[in-house]
Amino acid sequence: xxxxxxxxxxxxxxxxxxxxxxxxxxxxxxxxxxxxxIENFKKQLSRLEQILENFPDKAPAGIESFSAWFNNYIDxxxxxxxxxxxLEAYAYTIYSADSYxxxxxxxxxxxxxxxxxxxxxxxxxxxxxxxxxxxxxNIFADNTRLSDYSFFLKEQFFLSKKQMxxxxxDLAGDLARAGSDAWNRLQEVVSSQLKxxxxxxxxxxxxxxELRALAHHxxxxxxxxxxxxxxxxWESMKIPLSFALNGVKGFSVILNKRRNYTDTxxxxxxxxRISRKTLDALLDSMHDSLPDFRRxxxxxxxxxxxxxxxxYDISAPVVKSGRRWTYEEAEEFxxxxxxxxxxxxxxxxxxxxxxxxxxxxxxxxxxxGAYCITVPxxxxxxxxxxxxxxxxxxxxxxxxxxxxxxHHILKNTPHILRTYPMTLAETASIFxxxxxxxxxxxxxxxxxxxxxxxxLLADSTQVxxxxxxxxxxxxxxLKIREKKEISVxxxxxxxxxxxxxxxxxxxxxxxxxxxxxxxxxxxxRADLAFYNFPYAFGMLFxxxxxxxxxxxxxxFVDTYGSLLAETGKKSAVxxxxxxxxxxxxxxxxxxxxDIIRERVDEFLKSAx
Numbered sequence: 001x002x003x004x005x006x007x008x009x010x011x012x013x014x015x016x017x018x019x020x021x022x023x024x025x026x027x028x029x030x031x032x033x034x035x036x037x038i039e040n041f042k043k044q045l046s047r048l049e050q051i052l053e054n055f056p057d058k059a060p061a062g063i064e065s066f067s068a069w070f071n072n073y074i075d076x077x078x079x080x081x082x083x084x085x086x087l088e089a090y091a092y093t094i095y096s097a098d099s100y101x102x103x104x105x106x107x108x109x110x111x112x113x114x115x116x117x118x119x120x121x122x123x124x125x126x127x128x129x130x131x132x133x134x135x136x137x138n139i140f141a142d143n144t145r146l147s148d149y150s151f152f153l154k155e156q157f158f159l160s161k162k163q164m165x166x167x168x169x170d171l172a173g174d175l176a177r178a179g180s181d182a183w184n185r186l187q188e189v190v191s192s193q194l195k196x197x198x199x200x201x202x203x204x205x206x207x208x209x210e211l212r213a214l215a216h217h218x219x220x221x222x223x224x225x226x227x228x229x230x231x232x233x234w235e236s237m238k239i240p241l242s243f244a245l246n247g248v249k250g251f252s253v254i255l256n257k258r259r260n261y262t263d264t265x266x267x268x269x270x271x272x273r274i275s276r277k278t279l280d281a282l283l284d285s286m287h288d289s290l291p292d293f294r295r296x297x298x299x300x301x302x303x304x305x306x307x308x309x310x311x312y313d314i315s316a317p318v319v320k321s322g323r324r325w326t327y328e329e330a331e332e333f334x335x336x337x338x339x340x341x342x343x344x345x346x347x348x349x350x351x352x353x354x355x356x357x358x359x360x361x362x363x364x365x366x367x368x369g370a371y372c373i374t375v376p377x378x379x380x381x382x383x384x385x386x387x388x389x390x391x392x393x394x395x396x397x398x399x400x401x402x403x404x405x406x407h408h409i410l411k412n413t414p415h416i417l418r419t420y421p422m423t424l425a426e427t428a429s430i431f432x433x434x435x436x437x438x439x440x441x442x443x444x445x446x447x448x449x450x451x452x453x454x455x456l457l458a459d460s461t462q463v464x465x466x467x468x469x470x471x472x473x474x475x476x477x478l479k480i481r482e483k484k485e486i487s488v489x490x491x492x493x494x495x496x497x498x499x500x501x502x503x504x505x506x507x508x509x510x511x512x513x514x515x516x517x518x519x520x521x522x523x524x525r526a527d528l529a530f531y532n533f534p535y536a537f538g539m540l541f542x543x544x545x546x547x548x549x550x551x552x553x554x555x556f557v558d559t560y561g562s563l564l565a566e567t568g569k570k571s572a573v574x575x576x577x578x579x580x581x582x583x584x585x586x587x588x589x590x591x592x593x594d595i596i597r598e599r600v601d602e603f604l605k606s607a608x
Contacts, residue, residue, distance in 0.1 A: 016361070017327055017360045017361035017387055018327065018356055018358060018359075018361070019097075019356070019359045019360070019361055020093070020097075020357055020358055020359040020382050020383070020384075021355065021356035021357075022090065022093060022094070022382070024378060024380075025086070025089075025090050025375055025378055025380075026090050029091065029094065029103050029104060029107050030103065034087070034090065034107075037083055037086065037087055038087060038110070038111075038114070040083060041080065041083040041084055041087065041114065041115075042114060044076060044079050044080045044083060045080050045114075045115075045117055045118070045121075047076055048073070048077055048121060049117065051069075051072055051073045052073065052121055052124055052125060052128070054069065055069065055128045056069050067145065067146055070145075070146065070149075073125075074149060074414070074416065077415075077416065078414040078415045080118070081416070082376045082377060082415050083377070084111065084115055084118070085375075085376050085415070086375055086376055086377040086378070087107075087111055088111055089373045089375045089376075089382070090375070091104050091107040091108045091111065092104075093359075093373060093382050093384070095108060096188075096192075096366070096371075096384055097365075097366050097384065098365045098366065099188065099189055099193060099365045099367065100193070100365045105185075109177070112177050112181065113177065116170070116174060116177075119169055119170065119172075119173040120166055120169065120170045120173070123163055123164075123166045123169040124166055125156065126156050126157070126159055126160035126163060127160060127166065129156055129160055130157065130161070148417065148569070149416070149417070151569050151570055152416055152417070152569075161260060162259050162260050162261060162267075162270070163260075164255075164258050164259055168258070172255055176251070176526065179247060179251055180247060180248045180251040180252070180526035180527075181526075183243075183245075183247040183248050183524060184244075184248065184521075184524040184525060184526070186240060186241075186244050187241060187244050187245075187518075187521055187524040188367060188521060188524075190237050190240070191208060191209075191367065191368060191518075191519070192207075192209070192365055192366060192367045192368070193207070193364070193365060194207065194208045194234075194236075194237060195207045195208070195233070195364070196208075196211070196229045196230075196232065196233045198229070206226075206229070207364060207368075208230055208233050208234070208368070208519075209366070209367075209368035209386060210362065211226040211227075211229055211230040211233070212226070212230060212368065212519070213362070213386065213388050214226035215227070215312055215314070215315040215316070216315050216316070216317060216388065216390045218316070218317050218320045220304075220313070220316070223312040223316060224310070224312055226312070227310075227311065227312035227511075227513075230515075231513070231514075231515060234515035234518045235515070237518065238488045238515070238518070239488065241517075241518045242486070242487070242491060244524060245477075245486075245491065245517060245523060245524065246481065246485045246486055248523070248524050248525070248526045249477055249478055249481040249523075249526075249529075250481055250485070252264050252478070252526045252529050253478060253481050253482050255526075263478070264478050264529045264530070265478075265529075265530060267529070268528075268530035268533075271421060271422065271528070272421045272422050272423040272533075272534060272537070272572065273421040273424070273570075273571040273572045273573075274421075274423055274537070274571070274572045274573060274583070275573055275584060277584045278572070278573060278583050278584050279533065281583070281584055281588075281589055282536060282537055282540070282583075282589050283468070283471070284586055285540075285586050285589035285590050285593060286464050286467075286468050286536060286589075287468070288586075288590070288593075289593040289596070289597070290465065292593070292596065292597045292600050293457075293460075293461050293464060293465045293600070294503070294504050294506045295600055295604065296457050296461065296600045296603060296604070297309055297314070297461070297503070297506045297507070299600075299603060299604045299607050300313075300316075300318060300454070301313070301506070303318045303607050304316060304318065308505075308506065308507060308508045309506060309507050309508065310511035311507060311508075312511070314458070315392070315458055317390075317451060317454075318451065318454045318607070319447040319448070319450055319451040319454075323448055323451070324390075325389050325390070325391065325393075325394055326389070327360060327387055330387070330393070330394040330397060331353050331397075333394060333436070333439075333440075334349060334394065334401065334436060335349055335350055335353075337398070337435045337439045338398075338432070338435060340435070341435055341549065341557065342554070342557045344557075344561075345405055345432070348401075348404070348405050348408050349401045349404075349405070352381070352383070352401060352404060357381060357383055357404070358383045358384075358385065358400075359382070359383070359384045359385070360385050360386070360387040360397070361386075361387070362386040362387070362388070366384075367384070367521075368386060369386070369521075370383070370384060370385035370386065370400050371383070371384050371400065371403075372384075372400040372401075372403035372404050372407070372429075374407045376411075376415065379411040379412070381403070381407045381408070383397070383400040383401065383403075384400075385397055385400060391440065391452065392455055392458070392459065394436065395433050395436050395437055395455065395459065396433075398432045398433050398435065398436040399429045399430070399433040400429065402428040402430065402431060402433060403428060403429045405428050405432065405564075406425075406428035406429070406564050406567070409428075409561060409564045409565055410564070410565065410567075410568065413565070413568065416568070417568045417569055418567075418568045419568050420567035420568045421534075421567075421572060422528065422531060422534035423534045423537040423538060423541075423572045424538075424541075424567040424572050424575060425534065425538065426534055426535055426538020426541075426542065427538055427541055427542055427545070427563075427564065427567065428564055429538065429542070430538045430539045430541070430543070431542040431546055431560070433459070433542070434542055434543060434546040435546070437452070437455065437456040437459065438456070438546070440452035440455070440456075441453045441456055441599070441602075449606070450603070450606045450607065453599060453602055453606065454603060456599055457596070457599055457603055460539070460596050460599075463535050463536055463539045464536055464539070464596075465502045466502070467532045467535050467536050468502045469495075469498040469499045469501065469502040469503070470498070470516070470520065470522075470532040471530065471532045471533055472497075472498040472501055472502070473494055473495050473498040473517065474523065474529065474530055474532065476494050476497075476498070477491070477494060477517075478529070480494075491514075491517050492514035492515065492517075493514075494517075495512075495513070495517050496509075496512050496514050499512045499513065499516075500512070537572075539592075540588075540589050540592035540593065541576065541581075541583070541592075543592040543596075544579075544581055544588065544591065544592055545560065545563075545579065547591075547592075547595065548579070548580075559579070563575060563578065563579055566578065576588075
């Protein structure tokens with residue numbers, strides 16, 4: 001499983017930063033071990049198809065025959081998915097760290113090709129369940145194995161009503177490789193390799209990832225220069241990227257209609273394993289909180305000596321002499337805070353640092369942002385980030401280690417039962433990030449304390465205010481895309497209007513970011529539309545869990561571990577209910593936002 005972070009990162013040229021070690025996964029992409037697992041995957045996939053063909057008639061009625069068949073099917077499916085995830089993880093880690101690597105891209109394409117039957121198998125499995133009739137609840141009563149997979153089976157039965165015929169789904173998967181997937185790769189390559197001339201005297205160039213990282217620079221002239229050069233860079237790629245976005249969204253609109261979804265958002269809600277009531281409560285609460293974030297941004301503008309912030313000021317440090325962290329200091333601080341929660345979390349992170357699971361060095365060809373990816377056969381993870389010495393990049397490492405810890409809790413769980421939705425994917429990451437951010441806000445003093453609080457609020461602003469603007473943007477784009485293709489000028493206008501709707505008049509309306517639609521890779525995932533609100537869900541859910549930890553102390557550790565262990569077995573609504581939260585009501589979301597409001601008050605008091 002791959003989980004992404006939207007947080008910006010940049011460069012630290014003072015010392016060579018650590019790169020990850022992939023040697024224990026496979027020796028190389030062309031090694032006998034890697035090619036051997038590809039061949040094994042093909043064999044296991046063929047066996048899975050054979051098992052599916054022997055699906056017992058009227059399965060729910062014949063519980064014993066269905067149970068025997070299902071045990072056989074599910075065991076083979078878990079093997080197949082583990083092999084594929086391992087192979088994909090290795091190829092993608094190499095490609096994302098060096099998008100110039102042609103062999104890595106070839107292997108990614110090969111895996112996409114040979115795994116196409118999985119879509120057909122999933123469709124066929126659902127159809128067979130549907131044709132067999134409704135699954136009675138008593139089928140799970142005396143069968144522990146079936147009971148473990150009860151949520152999965154019921155979800156598959158429901159999804160059988162949300163798909164095309166087997167032939168159509170097979171064709172859609174095949175066409176996606178040359179369609180939406182190709183458009184997605186175009187955006188990845190452009191965003192990882194696009195660069196501009198920074199200094200005509202020295203000939204120094206900077207990638208757009210490096211330029212975005214300069215949004216954290218203390219010198220406003222540097223921030224503005226980076227912002228304008230970044231916009232010019234995206235301007236140069238606006239035509240191919242607009243075609244890419246139109247292609248991806250057009251693909252989503254057409255397929256989701258044919259799959260009997262009301263719209264793409266309905267599919268995203270179902271994928272997130274939440275209810276529409278939950279999403280509405282979350283979005284309403286986010287809208288209600290905007291005045292508090294605008295108070296914070298107004299206070300920040302005052303500290304920076306500005307009447308209004310420009311887009312390139314949002315991430316600016318408010319303390320010019322703010323601490324610049326070494327990677328070693330970041331590691332030490334993170335481990336100390338993780339230790340305050342539990343020995344298991346500390347030991348996991350320590351193992352990740354010691355065994356070089358993290359690629360932290362920014363470089364040409366490396367994708368921006370950060371992510372954590374699972375390597376299931378090794379029962380490990382790998383983390384990519386771009387460390388720049390800012391406290392934001394420290395919290396990013398903590399965030400991604402949280403994803404890794406989630407994987408660690410589930411490492412002995414079968415693939416299907418550890419496959420959790422986007423919303424719950426951010427639970428552990430936001431929780432771990434909060435351990436670090438809140439520790440900094442409470443333990444630091446003076447300017448360092450102010451800087452830590454501001455970092456916390458800056459991250460919250462990204463996850464609430466900016467994420468809400470992205471949701472508004474994507475909603476409008478999908479609505480228009482149903483009728484026609486969208487021009488570059490229209491995309492820019494929609495993005496600017498979305499930013500105005502959430503940031504309000506606290507930002508200079510002439511210096512917003514019209515090309516944010518080109519920056520964010522999430523827009524280019526046809527299979528994961530609206531990969532924005534899950535971050536807000538995850539942050540506020542994580543804050544809720546963190547608050548429980550503050551109240552209960554170490555007594556909460558076991559509850560937390562159990563919650564993570566169940567994330568692939570229940571809906572997000574059920575998981576939250578187990579933790580004592582009702583996420584279908586605004587009160588829950590408001591409680592998390594109230595904590596952020598307290599931080600805003602604290603920031604404004606410290607700033608005066």
